[in-house]
Every structure is written in C-alpha cells, then in structure tokens.
Amino acid sequence: MKARYSFMLLILLLTSCGESTKKSTEKSEKSEDIPVEFANCFMITHSNDHYILTIQNPDKKDHFELVIGKNSTTKNCDLTIPTNRMVLLSASMIGRAALLKTFDKVIGISDTAFLFNETFRSRASNGMITSFGDEGNFPIEKLIKSDPDIVMFSDFGNEFPKQKELKKMGIILIPDLDWREEHPLGKAEWILVHGLLTGRLKEAQKIFNQIKTDYLQLTARTKPSETRCMSGFLYGDTWWSPSGESYTARLFNDAGIKYVYSKTNGTGSIPRSIEEILYDCKSADIWFNPGFDSKKKILQISSKIKHLESFKKNKVFCYSHNMNYFWEMSAVEPQKVLSDLISIRSGDPVNLYFYKKLN
C-alpha cells in the first residue's frame, strides 16, 4: 500500500501544475492520508480545516485535485462540504448515494427511467431529480439552470462538454474513475468520495469496512474449484470478454471459478471471433453475463451459440434479476456479486441478489 501511495505522490509531484497545486503544496505540511486500501485512482488527505481529493486517471499525465473546506470559514478552498446539489451521471454513483442515504442531495442524473432505488424513483416522479441524458449530448443550459454544486461524470478520457465555461460559473466537475479500478473492493471504495463530498465520510468508511469484511470473509471461505466459466457476448462479429486482469475476472477468481481468459493481459475487454469462442469456451461449465434475460433472445442474435456446453446444459446466468438494480448497486456492493457467483458455482444457486438463470 505504501508503494502505491509513493507512486501516486511521485506522479503528483511530477505533474502538478496550476493554482490548486499551489494550494495543496501550501497545505500539505500538516496533512494526513485517509486510508484508501483497494482503490488506485483516488486519494484523500486531510488537515485541520480541509480535505484534498486527488483523482488520477492512469491514462493521463495531469491529475484532478479538489481542495474541500470542512466548513464555511475555510479559506482558499474549491468547495465547502456538505455539498447539497449533486448531479451524478452514472448508475454506480447513484448506488453509492443510495447506500449512504443522501437522497436529498441528488438533483440530477442521466436518466430517471433507469432508476432502481425506490426513494430516488419517488423523488424523480415528484420532479425533484432531473434527467440530463448522456455526456455525448449533454444539455448544458439545462444543467446551468438546475444550479448544481458539483457534477460527477465518468472520465472515459474525453473532456466534459464546456468544462472551462462551467468551471467559471462555479460548477465543479469531478471525474469518476471507479470503472478503472481492478479490484472489486476498489470500485466499492469510491463510496468514500461520495461520503467526503456529502459530509458523511465517517459513515462511508463504516459502510465500506463492512463491505470489505463481508467480501474478504467470503473469499477466505471459498476454495478454488475446477469449475470453468466464460463471459461476455457477441456484438456484430466480435465477442467481447473481460480481460484476465479485469474487475470481472478478479470476481471469478475470488469466487474460486476458473475463467477461460484468466491468462490474458489487460483490465478491459478482449475481442474474439465466434469461432474462437467456440474453440476456447465450448467446454466451459458456466456462461456469465450474456447481457440478455432469456436464451430465446440470445438465439435470436446468433443460433450458433447453441453449441456451447453451458448453453446446452442450461448454465447461463445474467444479472437480469433486475438489470437496473445490478448497474446501480453491483459496483458498491461487490460482496453480493461475489456471493451470487459462489452460489452459482456450487451448482445449487439460492438467494441470488443480482443473477438469474436464463431459461
């Protein structure tokens, strides 16, 4: 862990520039780190009157830094907590907000039609939460009119639309990189960022510690098995499977399941042709995450899939118990995903949270 922090600090020293760096340098003398155990893309330091949130996209040289005042008397800060008007542009951010019960602080999301959480849905139907759509077609004027304090968006490498102009108007854009985390607990640990911004860091730490304990206990109790699994689905002529170092591959490994592509490099996805999939995965025992909720729909895309053993033996599982629930909560509650995978591996899946056997 020390090595990781040293590496991040080195990056910060090498790449620091601009005003916020100056502020952080001035204040770093008495600062301490908030423990971040699994996440690689953010760190939080704090001193008497402020926190510094640093977010580092591994693909970029520059880092994002936010000086957060603990109260209104803090000087030279970018933001004072608690923030009360947040726009959250991904489902996993909403999951964190739901887990921390910060319902009243969320004023906008991407699309209220895909909300799972009952309280959020109720607030959306009462007009208290606005839909903004995705970043590719973002209604900037609607955003400005809704007067948020912060907007959290998934940083896929592109700049947020009108980033500089929004910054001038005092709207703080915070990149979210939970999708880049390789460890399931690293994704979940981003709840600390939400806790920090909403003034509920201690509660967030408590929730995360419980998630961590549950996850690690499950892992410790699980022994490796000979069960082999495959994952992913066909898009056009290309079958996309999670890479061997990805978050999903890590979950399979922690569930004691041998993933067909566990030896491949990278944290993203690997493309394969349908013939390669048949070659590599024909004898896999279980197929996870086809992205559809029935075998009929899968066959509609390609009937050639019927030759996979997992398909023939009815061992296809997808997070289709409620897809919105999965997208909202799976990143922040990886212990439930792990529990599902272990249960499915056992051959007698019961009490599944997210997953469902496809018929």
Added chain:
Amino acid sequence: MSSAYKRSLILLPITLGLLAFTHVLSGKFDITFSELVSSFTRFDPNDLNHVIIQEFRVPRTLTAILAGASLSLAGMLMQTLFQNPLAGPYILGINSGAAFTVALGTLTGISFFQSDAGLLGSALIGAFIFGLIILTFSFFLRNIVSLLLIGIMIGSFTSAITSILLSISTPENMKIFTLWGLGSLQKVESGQIVFIFISFVIGVLLLLTQLKGINALVLGENAASSLGINLRSLRIAMISITALLAGMVTAFCGPISFVGLAIPNLSRIIFKTANHRKLTYANTILGAHFLLIADLITIWFEPIILIPINAITALIGAPFIMLIIIKKLK
C-alpha cells in the same frame, strides 16, 4: 461474344470455386479436406469440426457469395435505371429504407418482426418504398449529382428517425437493432441461407425477363419507348428487383456498403460492354468474388485484429469510387 467474356465464363467460376474452398477451410479450427468431405457425406453432430463446417463455415461462405452477387446486381440495376455510375442501393437510400422499416419492426417489440419472415418482410417493404421514392424524385431531377444528393438526404433522414426511435425504445430492443445494424456475414444461419438463395434466384429470374427493356434503356428513354418498351412498368420492375435483392441481404446481414456501387463499375470496366445479359453474369460472379475476398481478409486478420466486413468493403470500394469520380470530372 468477346474473347475476354468467353474466357471469363470458364475462368471466373473456377477462381470463385477456389476462393470458396479457401474460405471454407480458413478460420480458428484446423479443418482438413477429408473432414470437409465427411461433414457432407457422414455428418456427425458430436464432431465439433463437422459442426463448424456445416453451421459456421459453409453458411458464411454461401452468404458472402449470395450477398456479393445480389448487391452487385442491385447496384447494376440502379446505375442503369438512373443512368448514373455512382448510383447504388446504399447511396440512394434503399438500404437505409430497409434498415428503417426493420428498426420500426424491431423496436415495436412484436416478436413477428424479430423472426426471419418478419425481418425479411419489413426489409423488403422498406427497400421497395424508398426505391419508389427515389424513382419519383428521378422524374423531376435530371441532374445526376442532385439525385445522388437526394438519396444521401433520404438516408440521413431515415437514420435520424431511426435514432429517435432508438432513443425511446427499450434497452433490449435497442440492443437487438444495434447488433443487427453492425452488418455481418457470420450471423446468417443455415436455415436463413434458403431464404437468401430463393430470393436471389427469384431476383435473377425476374431480371432476366426484363433484359430486353433494360438493354433498350441504355440507349435512352426515347429510344426505349420507340422500341415499344413500357417505361413505367420497366422502372417499377427494376425497383422491385433491386428491393428484393438489396432488401434480402440487408435483412439478414445488416447494411453492407460499397459492393453495389463498386462492382457494377468494375464489371463495365473489365467486360467493356453495356449488354446486360453479360453484365448480369459479370456482376454476379465479380460481386461474389469481392465479398468472399473481403471476408477472407477479415478471417486472415482475426489472430491480430477483428475487422468488420463493412470496413474492408469500404477500404477497397471507396478509393475505387473516388477514382471513378476523378475520371468523370476530367
């Protein structure tokens, strides 16, 4: 009969056979010639190589041959009908029309429209309607470029409506349509090949019945009329055949670009003829060659990178079309 054409009658079917043979034997699984033969003579459903040949390789090869031939013939008809070497089912919005009605059907969520018959039916209706629309415009617009621009605008218009429909559809229906729209020769099933083959045969037979009129149309509309050709019936027949050939391919393979534009031009360049009996043969055989070669390239590159078939057809077809445009401008 020119000697080049005579030679092609013997040579091109042989090269097509060799290409098809290479195509069937190419892929991740190493398949021997004896396995290929035994998969036909003694098919064993438990033998993975037999399954690969019968359900993956052969349908893909046949699809490439039939789709390449059909799209080229559809392009030939469009180019003759509009007297325009840059016309084709893709650029004139006929493929977009098929895609639009397929989107309408798919996004309703009604299962019939997601079946083979529903998919084919909606694609044919779309291709035919949009073929008629472009034909109507052709009566008012005599300028070649203007008609092409109208075709492009129709394509953009339908794409815009399709994207609006997508934005209000369920995520699953949107996914089904998006996957269809990526264009693929691999997703065609053995059973669907029969649909494609029958549509192709009907299309070619109908085309052969119209050859006299089509050849007369090459001389100009006035000349064709003076030869007793019913231009109105001929135009509708040509649009219908195009809709059948292009709509069928679009229904099962998704939109595939540039084949219908490039191959008819290539056929005319190679065979130096305006005789549509010869051009029908030339487009059929060269179109099949083109798509087989394009698909072979994607197969050979598979260990390094997966390239969509549309990328290969565009990479080969687009520079060729640019050359034709430059030549025309000179």
